[in-house]
Amino acid sequence: MFKKYIVLLVVLVLASCNTTKPVIVTKKNTPRASVPTVVKGKPETYKPAKKTVAKVPTKPSVAVSQKSKATVHNVPKEVIVSTSKTVVTSDVIVLYVSKFKDIAMGNMRNYGIPASIILAQGILESGAGNGDLALSANNHFGIKCHIGWTGESVNHDDDASQECFRKYENPSESFKDHALFLTSRNRYAKLFENQKGDYKAWAKGLRAAGYATDPKYPDKLISYIERYNLHQYDDLVLGINSNIKIKEITDELNISNKNSVAWNSDSYEVQKGDTLYSIAKKFALQVEDLKQKNNLTDNALAIGQRLIVK
Template sequence: MIKKIVLLLVILALASCSSSKPAIATTKKAAAVQRPRVAATKKTTPAKPIGKNYPSTNNTTEVIQSTSKTVVTSDLINNYILQYQEIAVGNMKTYGIPASIILAQGILESGAGRGDLAVEANNHFGIKCHKDWLGESVRHDDDSAQECFRKYPQASESYRDHALFLVGKKRYESLFKYEKDDYKAWAKGLRACGYATDPNYPDKLISYIERYNLHQYDCQVTGKTYVAINKTAPTRTSTSVVYSDPKINMNSNDPNLYEVQKGDTLYSISKKFNLLVDDLKRKNNLTDNAISIGQRLKVK
């Protein structure tokens, strides 16, 4: 009888153990179901292209094809012009080359400063080494593979060498018979003298000059009255309006622009308009802190 009772208790104990096992298994399955949900959350966190800075709808894009293929926007081209306009005007005064031609060639040959040669060698005019070049050089594919191009310590040296190149080469003598501000004759003459092999080279230069009102810089030197061809492009002849703070000069045609004054820095301008320096640089596609007097910056 005692044996039967003991046996019965053992059977009841085993039965109770077996009935609890499914609950444990169910708990493990539930835990396993939760793991993928945690992983899915982690995968979604790197998705940060939401804050990517896309160009505005009025900021047109184009491809510049010269010594390299470069995609640029109209804003980048305008910033390039503002950055080098004073050098171009100075070279026109010193060497007699139209500032409009200098800037148009700079835009085309350097991809508005973004082309391979401009980035790697500060070469903004696609000038090759030639036999008389004693400076540094880089190799780059152009008309032939791995041709020798001049390398400069800074972009301003490229602008100076471009002027000396045209003045010093006998084959460009005929250019200086044209009027200083006759940019169409200069554009066609450069192609005729062999500066470029592209048959559309003159048309490309003239297009940049007229789309971005580059002829205004010729008029600054000659003293002639400039009449804008492209009414939408900014010109230096436009007047300024002074707001309540006399230190903040805004362009009357666009209240979102600020014209750089003597003594301004990116930091001081950012403080005037409650911006971060990085935001100011991003708005204007600036890669460094260099700005020049008369340059117009987006501040809104």
């Protein structure tokens, strides 16, 4: 009986040892499976990829900045070379035309010189009012002293050193003297045979008559006239354009319906073809008295302008 108990005890011990072995094996297999997972999760190429992406946006931003700076500084300018070198923008030229177009049209009516030519010469010779002679002497046409000039003068380098140029109290005197200069010299007489408003013939004729020595002088004048539409002022004076301005002037003055002189006891409205001399004669005045009453500095008149005559 005792032997049976010993055998049973041995069997139980052996059975308990066999059940623990699979547990040990399972614990050992678990860490082996996790090792390759940890190694695969460490890619070495991620950091270089991030650096490349970070650099891409910086290049376009620099290029745009440099381009915008170039645009800001690239302002269109024009160099005008006459008795001095002047750099101006187109806005300056437009302002010059606006300021002196009425005087130019008045001189065209009184002296027969195309307003477009007057303005183009003024732009070129005075640097659109910003040249040395224009600023120091109100000389807008580069007219030299010549024999017989008794007015003020300034010296300025041109074809020769320190040449004598005429000086004026104001620009309007320069415009008037320009008209008298062309109308009083025989060498320019042929210009007035051209068809009125033929600015191309006038530009070429001025060069041929010796007004300027620059062989490109006519081309420069024509370029200014056409780029800035200066011939429109010739058309306004001649009345050959059916634009709105001329129609308004015609309607206002009723030119087609009346030939009578429009005036009242104190003032007179300038009509087409009037001059200071003809108006002064109608009212028994001297030209200088008429100019003084109306604060006029030259003989330029505009259709529709009202003058004090009493």
